[in-house]
Amino acid sequence: MPATGGGGMIGYARMMLHKLSNNGCHARMREHLALERLPHDELRHRQFWLAATFLKHAYETVPYYRNAMDELGLRPEHVRSFAEYGKLPVLTREVMRERKADLVSSAMPRKVVAALRGMAEGCVSTQVPRDKAARDETQANWLLCLTFAGWTLADMVVRLYTSSGAEAGNLVQPGVREWLAGTLSVDVRTHRPEDMAKWVRAIRRCGKSYLLGNAWVMSDMADYLDKAGIRLGNVRGAVTPGGRASAEQRQRIEASFGCVVHDLYGCSEVPCIAMECMEGNLHLLAHSAYVEFDPDPWCGAPYVLVTDINNKAMPVIRFATGDRAVPVDGDCGCGRGFPLMRMVSAAETWFLTAEGRYLPGGDFVSQVARLCGGADVRLRQGAPGEVRVLVATGDAAALERVEGFCRQAGGTAYPGLSFSVARGDDRMAAPVAGGRASD
Numbered sequence: 001m002p003a004t005g006g007g008g009m010i011g012y013a014r015m016m017l018h019k020l021s022n023n024g025c026h027a028r029m030r031e032h033l034a035l036e037r038l039p040h041d042e043l044r045h046r047q048f049w050l051a052a053t054f055l056k057h058a059y060e061t062v063p064y065y066r067n068a069m070d071e072l073g074l075r076p077e078h079v080r081s082f083a084e085y086g087k088l089p090v091l092t093r094e095v096m097r098e099r100k101a102d103l104v105s106s107a108m109p110r111k112v113v114a115a116l117r118g119m120a121e122g123c124v125s126t127q128v129p130r131d132k133a134a135r136d137e138t139q140a141n142w143l144l145c146l147t148f149a150g151w152t153l154a155d156m157v158v159r160l161y162t163s164s165g166a167e168a169g170n171l172v173q174p175g176v177r178e179w180l181a182g183t184l185s186v187d188v189r190t191h192r193p194e195d196m197a198k199w200v201r202a203i204r205r206c207g208k209s210y211l212l213g214n215a216w217v218m219s220d221m222a223d224y225l226d227k228a229g230i231r232l233g234n235v236r237g238a239v240t241p242g243g244r245a246s247a248e249q250r251q252r253i254e255a256s257f258g259c260v261v262h263d264l265y266g267c268s269e270v271p272c273i274a275m276e277c278m279e280g281n282l283h284l285l286a287h288s289a290y291v292e293f294d295p296d297p298w299c300g301a302p303y304v305l306v307t308d309i310n311n312k313a314m315p316v317i318r319f320a321t322g323d324r325a326v327p328v329d330g331d332c333g334c335g336r337g338f339p340l341m342r343m344v345s346a347a348e349t350w351f352l353t354a355e356g357r358y359l360p361g362g363d364f365v366s367q368v369a370r371l372c373g374g375a376d377v378r379l380r381q382g383a384p385g386e387v388r389v390l391v392a393t394g395d396a397a398a399l400e401r402v403e404g405f406c407r408q409a410g411g412t413a414y415p416g417l418s419f420s421v422a423r424g425d426d427r428m429a430a431p432v433a434g435g436r437a438s439d
């Protein structure tokens with residue numbers, strides 16, 4: 001048994017083994033790696049083709065999508081652009097809960113469909129059932145995401161997992177299988193100090209390695225390492241899928257493990273959406289998920305809608321994650337061609353220009369409020385490029401000041417936007433999307 005697994009011969013053997021093996025997951029990961037250098041247009045073209053093919057599958061085999069599209073008079077062959085794709089209904093968590101049985105594809109083996117529909121009706125699980133191809137894709141994406149953190153095929157992956165399953169290896173004494181597979185799976189469902197002591201011993205034997213797992217588990221481990229005065233010198237990076245690590249967790253993990261933490265943005269419905277690179281930018285995993293930025297009608301931050309283009313068992317199309325984000329133009333210093341996005345806070349103001357670009361509203365609202373003596377101000381995005389400024393004041397002079405400000409703003413600070421001012425009335429009390437009622 002090699003004592004320092006990561007470097008040298010074992011790493012080389014591991015790399016050769018991965019290259020020669022028929023492991024679908026590694027092969028897919030290598031395909032994805034090739035994609036990240038493609039030009040944006042080509043990636044987008046490919047992405048559309050995948051999404052359109054996936055939509056056809058959904059229409060043909062999933063009652064929910066067939067009904068929804070029939071109601072709209074839309075057939076898959078009518079959807080020839082992402083703009084047309086945007087006419088499809090938004091899938092909310094509520095719909096997923098209530099219509100789960102209708103969301104399962106009949107293309108799955110009959111037994112599987114029966115089991116899934118039964119499960120859906122029983123409301124036993126909130127998990128989205130995923131077929132093997134989708135699970136393989138997630139694994140391939142995890143590897144791809146690890147490369148964002150610097151991992152190579154020669155290095156070890158330490159996977160901290162919380163779900164039950166057959167992934168457990170021999171933790172206390174990683175065997176030849178784990179060494180060669182390059183993965184050490186650690187069951188972190190219970191994490192008392194004595195468990196953590198065991199994990200730390202196992203990780204220490206792994207050589208150059210990268211952690212993949214929940215931020216909270218890693219941050220608990222970081223606490224343990226600090227209390228025990230242990231320094232692991234061999235962990236080179238950490239990837240935290242799912243929930244974003246808080247700034248504090250991140251700091252703690254980075255300080256104790258001596259490595260950089262990278263967020264993998266995703267949710268339980270669509271696990272791999274975007275990945276953070278060394279430059280701190282989030283790259284959309286365009287080969288695997290299609291993300292839309294849906295404008296908030298009240299000029300709040302745009303909503304993230306995501307389509308998972310892999311999971312045929314239960315297609316998730318235009319799913320509202322509940323998160324807010326904006327697309328980011330331009331290239332990243334890391335050289336990857338995957339497009340960029342940025343998570344933003346729900347309370348921010350964002351305008352959609354006539355060209356379909358998002359412009360940050362900055363302090364627009366507070367400036368307008370100041371001009372009219374602190375009156376209530378509400379913004380309403382009409383068509384792209386058109387914003388209605390509703391001000392709750394009867395003061396004609398104040399309204400005139402606001403009008404002057406808006407005329408100027410449209411030409412200077414907010415190019416591509418036209419503002420119209422109106423006295424706030426009962427429309428101010430209209431139901432507010434995205435919880436902007438309080439501001």
Ligand SMILES: [Zn+2]
Pocket residue numbers: 277278279281283332333334335336
């Ligand atoms: Zn980058």
